[in-house]
Amino acid sequence: MEAANLSVASTGVALRLGPEAFSSSPNPSGVVGSTPGGAAPPGREPPFSVFSVLVVTLLVLLIAATFLWNLLVLVTILRVRAFHRVPHNLVASTAVSDVLVAALVMPLSLVSELSAGRRWLLGRSLCHVWISFDVMCCTASIWNVAAIALDRYWTITRHLQYTLRTRRRASMLMIALTWALSALIALAPLLFGWGEAYDARLQRCQVSQEPSYAVFSTCGAFYLPLGVVLFVYWKIYKAAKFRFGRRCRAVLPLPSTVQVKEAPQEAEMVFTARRPMVAFQTSGASWREQKEKRAAVMVGILIGVFVLCWIPFFLAELIGPLCACSLPPIWKSVFLWLGYSNSFFNPLIYTAFNKNYNNAFKNLFTRQR
Numbered sequence: 001m002e003a004a005n006l007s008v009a010s011t012g013v014a015l016r017l018g019p020e021a022f023s024s025s026p027n028p029s030g031v032v033g034s035t036p037g038g039a040a041p042p043g044r045e046p047p048f049s050v051f052s053v054l055v056v057t058l059l060v061l062l063i064a065a066t067f068l069w070n071l072l073v074l075v076t077i078l079r080v081r082a083f084h085r086v087p088h089n090l091v092a093s094t095a096v097s098d099v100l101v102a103a104l105v106m107p108l109s110l111v112s113e114l115s116a117g118r119r120w121l122l123g124r125s126l127c128h129v130w131i132s133f134d135v136m137c138c139t140a141s142i143w144n145v146a147a148i149a150l151d152r153y154w155t156i157t158r159h160l161q162y163t164l165r166t167r168r169r170a171s172m173l174m175i176a177l178t179w180a181l182s183a184l185i186a187l188a189p190l191l192f193g194w195g196e197a198y199d200a201r202l203q204r205c206q207v208s209q210e211p212s213y214a215v216f217s218t219c220g221a222f223y224l225p226l227g228v229v230l231f232v233y234w235k236i237y238k239a240a241k242f243r244f245g246r247r248c249r250a251v252l253p254l255p256s257t258v259q260v261k262e263a264p265q266e267a268e269m270v271f272t273a274r275r276p277m278v279a280f281q282t283s284g285a286s287w288r289e290q291k292e293k294r295a296a297v298m299v300g301i302l303i304g305v306f307v308l309c310w311i312p313f314f315l316a317e318l319i320g321p322l323c324a325c326s327l328p329p330i331w332k333s334v335f336l337w338l339g340y341s342n343s344f345f346n347p348l349i350y351t352a353f354n355k356n357y358n359n360a361f362k363n364l365f366t367r368q369r
Helices: 002-015 049-077 088-114 126-158 164-194 211-249 288-323 329-340 342-352 356-368
Strands: 259-262 267-269
Touching: 049 329, 049 342, 049 356, 088 126, 088 164, 088 329, 088 342, 126 164, 126 211, 126 288, 164 211, 211 288, 259 329, 267 356, 288 329, 288 342, 329 342, 342 356
Parallel strands: none
Antiparallel strands: none
16 A cells, blocks of 8 residues: 555656656666655756756746836826827737736646646636737737737828828727737637637647638738838838939939038038029928938837747648647747747837837936935
8 A cells, every 4th residue: 555655656756857857777676666765767867957947048038027027118198298199009009918928828838838747737717817918919010010910011101191180090090900900810719619729638738729810810820910111011111212312313403502501411502593482491301300310210129029929820720720730849949939029029120210109218217316
């Protein structure tokens, strides 16, 4: 009876600590024994190597930095009245989705990574909650990037028709559609029985592997917004190239004039006294053109980082269920955390190209002191 109890207890320890933490080997007396003190047997790696500890530390720092940086952006937008307008409401929506990723999704994903065999030990209900928030928040973050790109495209190409009032309405509509579509994609398996996220036998929690849902979710969460942002940035690039090229090719006749020059490389104003008309010319890039160029560069970097972070994960998510094949677990984890890191890069990019945010950050910390 005691031997049976010892065997059961030993099995429980093996399940909790994994195969590296427990080793069974027959001794001369035929009794199953374990390595003393839980030490790893010769020829086997310890359960937590130096590399594993380093990776876990980096992931914890990534979670903390993603949460704090996006929270700082949100607090700044709420406290500064100048940010209570477009496009800062789109930036705020992106920051909300990224804060939720850092607060609700990434920590539970790290817990799953640390469990032996990447098993889910927190039950079916919490699995459904985690998967739903994972899909919804990541999808919302991706569509918010597409919304920022669309807003920038309309600002550059239709700046006369795209008035402040129209811009405000369009941004609010895009934010509402972003979160509604994200919730639909996340809750579809629960609402319509579209596959199961939790496998009790294998103790595994993952997005539904139903092939039809894989196509629906990956297209709605990534491939459709990817097409939108690539098309939009191509149009932004063409519009900017046409506008700057037209300005460089313009030939401005200069009759007998009186010129007033402020300084080199700055706007030059020319008064042409010819008949009753006065013409104004500017040399160098105007303030509006500089602003549009800087915004176009920001959107380009935002889109580039978004594609690099998410495309490996969504390729694996689409191909895996369709071909009934699976990547090694280590690559699944690498692709997943690479996608999560996009929530860290988003606020860095759109604040680095906006001096107003840098000034607001400085004022915020100065006032706190």
